[in-house]
Amino acid sequence: MRNEGVAKMGYYPTPLTMIKKIRDRLTCTGACRLMDPCCGEGDALAELAGVTSGFESVTYGIELDGHRAQAAQEKIHHVVHCGYERARVEQASMQLLFLNPPYDAQSGLGGLEMRKELIFLRDLSKLLAPDGILVFVIPRYTLGPEMVNALLHRFTDLAVYRFDDKEYQAFRQVVVFGRRRKKNLTSAKEMTQADRQVKNELFVYGKNMEQSMHYLDETDGRTWRIPSASDMETPILFRGYVLDEAELRLDLAQSDVFKIAENLLLSTDTQASLKRPLLPFRRTHMATLIAAGALNGAVGVGQNRHMVVGMTRKVVNRDIVKNEDGSETVIDTESYITAVRTIQPDGTILDLQ
Numbered sequence: 001m002r003n004e005g006v007a008k009m010g011y012y013p014t015p016l017t018m019i020k021k022i023r024d025r026l027t028c029t030g031a032c033r034l035m036d037p038c039c040g041e042g043d044a045l046a047e048l049a050g051v052t053s054g055f056e057s058v059t060y061g062i063e064l065d066g067h068r069a070q071a072a073q074e075k076i077h078h079v080v081h082c083g084y085e086r087a088r089v090e091q092a093s094m095q096l097l098f099l100n101p102p103y104d105a106q107s108g109l110g111g112l113e114m115r116k117e118l119i120f121l122r123d124l125s126k127l128l129a130p131d132g133i134l135v136f137v138i139p140r141y142t143l144g145p146e147m148v149n150a151l152l153h154r155f156t157d158l159a160v161y162r163f164d165d166k167e168y169q170a171f172r173q174v175v176v177f178g179r180r181r182k183k184n185l186t187s188a189k190e191m192t193q194a195d196r197q198v199k200n201e202l203f204v205y206g207k208n209m210e211q212s213m214h215y216l217d218e219t220d221g222r223t224w225r226i227p228s229a230s231d232m233e234t235p236i237l238f239r240g241y242v243l244d245e246a247e248l249r250l251d252l253a254q255s256d257v258f259k260i261a262e263n264l265l266l267s268t269d270t271q272a273s274l275k276r277p278l279l280p281f282r283r284t285h286m287a288t289l290i291a292a293g294a295l296n297g298a299v300g301v302g303q304n305r306h307m308v309v310g311m312t313r314k315v316v317n318r319d320i321v322k323n324e325d326g327s328e329t330v331i332d333t334e335s336y337i338t339a340v341r342t343i344q345p346d347g348t349i350l351d352l353q
Contacts, residue, residue, distance in 0.1 A: 011040055011065065012170075013040045014100050014173075015163075015167050016043060016047060018164070018173075018216060019044050021164075022135055022175055023047060025216070025222070025224060026048070026051045026225075027051065027223050027226065028051050028055065028225070028228075029228055030055055030228025031052070031057050031228055031229060031232045032052060032095035032096065032228050032229045033057065033060060033093060033094045033095050033096075033232075034048060034049055034052070034059050034098070035059070035060040035096070035097055035098070036059075036097075036098045036100075037062045037097075037101075038063070038084075038099070038102070039061030039062060039063050039069075039072050039079065040063060040072065041072050041075070042071065042072030042074070042075035045059050046075040046076060048135070055228075056232065058077050059076045059077045060076070060077065060079075061076040061079045062082065063080075063081060064081075064083050080239065080240035084120070084123070087239070087241065089237060089238050090127075090238065091126050091127060092126065092130070093127060093129065093236045093237075093238075094128050094129060095133065095226050095227050095228070096133045096226050097134050097135070098135045099121065099124060099135065099136050099137065101116055101117050101119075101138070102117075103116070103138070103139050106119060114146075115147065117138045117139075117147070118142070118146055121147070121154075125154045128180040129229070130180055131182070132226075133178070133224045133226050133227075134176070134177065134179075135175060137173055137174075138176065139172050139173060140162070140205060140213075141172065141206060141209065143160070143205055144206055148206070151176065152195055152199050153184050154178075154181060155178030156181055157178060158176065158177065158198050158202070159178075159222055160175065160177075160201075161177075162213045162214070164215060164216070164217075175216060290338075290340050292310060305345065306342050306344050308341075309343075310339075311341065312337070312338050313336070314336055315335050315337050316333070316334050317333045317335065318331070318333075319331045339352065340352045
């Protein structure tokens with residue numbers, strides 16, 4: 001990647017003119033989840049989410065740059081600031097995946113280079129639910145054997161379209177649409193005749209850059225319907241690598257362990273008070289109530305009014321017993337003493353026990 005691309009972290013947003021034409025290829029019949037793992041400032045996903053207008057759909061974005069992630073939070077429902085590799089996202093939870101990855105090569109094992117576009121595709125396809133829709137924006141020349149096979153093994157109903165001439169000049173970008181298979185193919189023998197035909201077409205497009213290709217807005221009658229999600233009421237796992245304060249609050253609020261601890265540590269009835277007994281308290285009853293702190297506060301009338309605080313404290317008595325051989329054994333005996341502390345009007349403090 002050139003220095004300019006490195007400075008931008010590989011960030012080259014899809015032109016909104018093309019996003020609108022991509023949106024025209026999509027339809028929706030119910031609430032769903034849409035995700036962009038390289039969401040930038042959120043413009044592309046927010047525009048695509050317009051196809052679900054009228055439904056309570058939810059958008060999810062991942063962004064590596066902090067400033068762009070902050071801007072995206074104003075347009076996308078859920079945004080995490082990290083690389084997608086460190087995000088924790090529930091598998092098969094999305095109905096649409098908009099993927100415009102960095103255009104670059106990455107060194108792998110043995111010094112072999114692998115396109116980042118291919119790595120992103122392999123890693124992120126698992127987030128799509130069966131029949132979920134992939135919108136994959138890549139340079140045309142990346143449609144090599146590995147990329148085409150990766151697409152065919154994971155997706156069906158594939159088609160590819162090119163950007164308009166003006167936008168196409170910079171990176172020769174094309175858009176691949178596909179529908180997530182219920183189960184990945186394991187070999188070429190499992191491909192249908194239609195799959196093989198699409199495979200050959202994609203090979204030709206990647207090998208011959210002069211081969212004519214349909215434009216995004218060219219009429220051919222093809223659209224992709226985003227499936228509705230049947231579990232929109234159920235929260236899904238979508239977290240960054242490091243929890244921020246808001247995420248921590250949410251996790252604690254939903255934690256069963258925290259609810260148990262809250263019930264143990266916090267009083268559920270802050271207005272609890274003693275009721276008038278049916279019979280007068282005996283001295284032992286009064287002593288127990290005072291020791292428990294149930295009668296803490298002001299008692300008495302007029303000059304005899306004073307503060308009472310009950311307490312119970314532990315006392316350790318140590319005995320040293322001499323043994324026949326001259327050695328000593330130390331025995332500690334613990335006991336609990338109930339005490340009452342009174343504070344008189346003149347400030348005198350008395351401890352009674």
